[in-house]
Amino acid sequence: MATQTKATEPIATMRSGTQLPTEPAHHKRRVVKFNVYCAPLDERGANPLYNAKYDGDTSKLACTDSASYLTGSPYVLIDADTKAELARANFQAYTKVSVWRDGTRNLHALTPITIRDDVKKIALFIANDSYRSRRQYPLFPFDLPDSASTTINIFEIRTDLVLDFCDVNTLGAAPDTNSLKKAPSHTDEYFGFLTGDMWRKISHEFHNEVGTLCPIESISRPLLKGHPAHIPPESSLANVSSTRPAQIPRLPDQSENPQTHSGPVTGPYASGTPTTPRGGTGAPPQLSTKDGVETLSNVDWTAVLSPIYEAGAGSRSLDAFEVHIPLLQIKLTFAERSFANAINSSNDTNVRDAIRRTSPGTFAAILKAMWRLHINTVALSSSWRPMLGSRLHKMGTALDVARFDDDDEDIHFALHNNGKNDRGKPFPKGAGGSKMAAFYRELTSDSHIQAGAVYTPWVNWVRPHDSHMHVTAKDNADE
Ligand SMILES: [Zn+2]
Incomplete structure (x- = not known):
């Protein structure tokens, strides 16, 4: 904003220091960073959580032979109140991490996104749901705090291993479905789970x-x-x-396996x-x-x-x-x-x-x-x-x-x-x-x-x- 006066301007327009227009009262610079941890393999004993829960039962394997990754898949961050798009990009290359005690996960660390002052709540669309004509299930609607930087960790995970994951990683109670929860002992860090049930909701029929x-x-x-x-x-x-x-x-009924x-x-x-x-x-x-x-x-x-x-x-x-x-x-x-x-x-x-x-x-x-x-x-x-x-x-x-x-x-x-x-x-x-x-x-x-x-x-x-x-x-x- 111009605060200098030119010499040619009438003296009457000059302002004293106390009359200068001020910056907006409270300008927040908020940056949000998503880390998407794809599901680990559970075959061949690769996932200690699966092993502990199912003890050698191979009939319940879900993530076999080709580890999950999202490279090239589109995602969109929206203002959850107005539905306006705040950012749109494709997932880029991943790195491998093994710190979450359920095997090796492919991590997509998204480019940090700066959020405008007027945006209060954000949400994410990924894969099919990022196409405008298919959108149906905003992921993790979240009231963004005033902190300068917020990190959101999303764990893709089998629905049946969520509680075990929280347990071994001392995360406390699991967040509600499609919600984020503050990570214990980390300020400005939140986490949530992208389960198979949620994938069904975001995938197009x-x-x-x-x-x-x-x-x-x-x-x-x-x-x-x-x-x-x-x-x-x-x-x-x-x-x-x-x-x-x-x-x-009609096929014969299986021995019941819930x-x-x-x-x-x-x-x-x-x-x-x-x-x-x-x-x-x-x-x-x-x-x-x-x-x-x-x-x-x-x-x-x-x-x-x-x-x-x-x-x-x-x-x-x-x-x-x-x-x-x-x-x-x-x-x-x-x-x-x-x-x-x-x-x-x-x-x-x-x-x-x-x-x-x-x-x-x-x-x-x-x-x-x-x-x-x-x-x-x-x-x-x-x-x-x-x-x-x-x-x-x-x-x-x-x-x-x-x-x-x-x-x-x-x-x-x-x-x-x-x-x-x-x-x-x-x-x-x-x-x-x-x-x-x-x-x-x-x-x-x-x-x-x-x-x-x-x-x-x-x-x-x-x-x-x-x-x-x-x-x-x-x-x-x-x-
Ligand atoms: Zn194929």
Whole structure:
């Protein structure tokens, strides 16, 4: 603020020292610094808290083989009262720390953020929730104190280990869900827990957006020589939206295990009552054959994917199960423990919660490639998962493929290399390897799939893809 007067100004405007305008009465410079400690692995005895609680029981493992990190994932700090954005960035590289007595955690120390005077309460959005169109669950709404510098430690953790963590780290009682608590013996330091139950709340459910993300289309393929065309059931051609898929088998009840099992994995039709999928135009799909090419037109992905998005309601079972797609005459099998991370890191997440947080673009691309290549079964080993590896599965854009079968041509192929000499090398020779190469070509040329983001145990290998193919869809959120 200008306080000097120029010589040319009339004398009457001069002010004495006591009349000078003053600075705002109380100018606070407040800086907040977040440390996000990602969940530690709990397999192979890596997590003393897991070991102490479950004593060798491997059925409840959640964080296995690929430690959690958030590099590249977006985050937004907001004014919790006005919803205005105060800062937006992506998580940067992490460092490894082992001071919290539950193994090794990947630590993202965020760039300190200066908070304006008028802001009283702050909150954080991360991952899917940082997109404006998806925001639903502000993390850790917090009345920022007047201190010059406040540090907030966020621990990503399995819901069932929160109390044990507080105990071994002498943090006292745990803060309430989605709250911060002052750290004992540290002024200006607070902490809170990002649990699997909270990940479920901040992760986007895609199942109502299939029609937007995957428009109705026609697909075609060469007929297989020496094999008759597979005509989909009359009902799925006449009106696919009322098709009743083959029943998903009820699985035997597990010995009761409150953390991981609460009933069999079933589809929407296992009770015998078909439901009508949302969306669609009502125009039935048409199958036509001409000059050795089979064409399926009016493929409405909302209807096609419906059996997938309806499967697993209420079930926390980690058993393998199948979903049938009648129009395409394809079977997806979800391998045993496909949802272990989502379910074991939470108290409530069920199989359907995990599937609905997985993008339809990835499912549609895989199904389309399968149909075009006459592959009738694919085994998937992972979909949405909150506390393993990179942001891709956390944000629900990825699926992992472990195996495929083409029964007509008697080609059965497990996506598993023979160790490090195969990494980055061409696909194996033979019928299986050729089909694998074709599968890869189909996926990498699909408009739903993110460029360069199909990783295999051979071509385009990146750690840790020795035993599955990872497929990432583009994310069509608002930013
Ligand atoms: Zn993956």
